[in-house]
Amino acid sequence: MYGRLRYNVFYAAARTFVLGSAFVLSSCGGGDLGTAEKIDLDEAPVQTVDNMFVVQSENGKLQMRMEADVMERYQNDSMSYEIFPKGLAVFGYNEEGLLETEITADNGRHVKVEKDDSEQWEAYGNVVVKNIINQEVMETDTLYWDRKNEKIYTDCYVKLYSPDGYMQGYGMESDQRARNSVILRPFDSYGVIVHDSTEVIIDSVNFIGPLIKK
Numbered sequence: 001m002y003g004r005l006r007y008n009v010f011y012a013a014a015r016t017f018v019l020g021s022a023f024v025l026s027s028c029g030g031g032d033l034g035t036a037e038k039i040d041l042d043e044a045p046v047q048t049v050d051n052m053f054v055v056q057s058e059n060g061k062l063q064m065r066m067e068a069d070v071m072e073r074y075q076n077d078s079m080s081y082e083i084f085p086k087g088l089a090v091f092g093y094n095e096e097g098l099l100e101t102e103i104t105a106d107n108g109r110h111v112k113v114e115k116d117d118s119e120q121w122e123a124y125g126n127v128v129v130k131n132i133i134n135q136e137v138m139e140t141d142t143l144y145w146d147r148k149n150e151k152i153y154t155d156c157y158v159k160l161y162s163p164d165g166y167m168q169g170y171g172m173e174s175d176q177r178a179r180n181s182v183i184l185r186p187f188d189s190y191g192v193i194v195h196d197s198t199e200v201i202i203d204s205v206n207f208i209g210p211l212i213k214k
Contacts, residue, residue, distance in 0.1 A: 084108035121145040165191035
């Protein structure tokens, strides 16, 4: 998900709809043939993919993977975009190959403008951003990923849970790995002042080995 990387795409149960000449349908009410309703090609997807699974890697190292139940691709003369009407999940990995970031949402869109070769990812509805290594969880309604500037941001209401406390407010900016999230207009937040220096925090997602009993 990071940088201009070559990626491999694995599609399962792909359905590609070729849109072209008009056709004639048989009428259910009688023997006469009826003409099909006009199809608006600008509103019809040029491709639909079920059970989408995308892997992005660099130099043999996993960088990102994305999963979605359905992807629909639309295209016109100036831009192309994909929508994910049944939600999507994005998983980002750090330099050591550990799972670091997880983003899930009820809906999503990826827009690419051919004129300036720009693109942006958008996630909508119950957006949850987890930084597993920092043990931070952020919740919002809308999230944008600016690939060129390598950052994620939103203007919406945000809740951020972390080992250091709880924050809420409007607007958020962070690097694309969600390592340094900053709420722009916070209110009614609180922090944890005292920590137990003997507490052992385990990354249960990436940890390999026996868990320590509490």
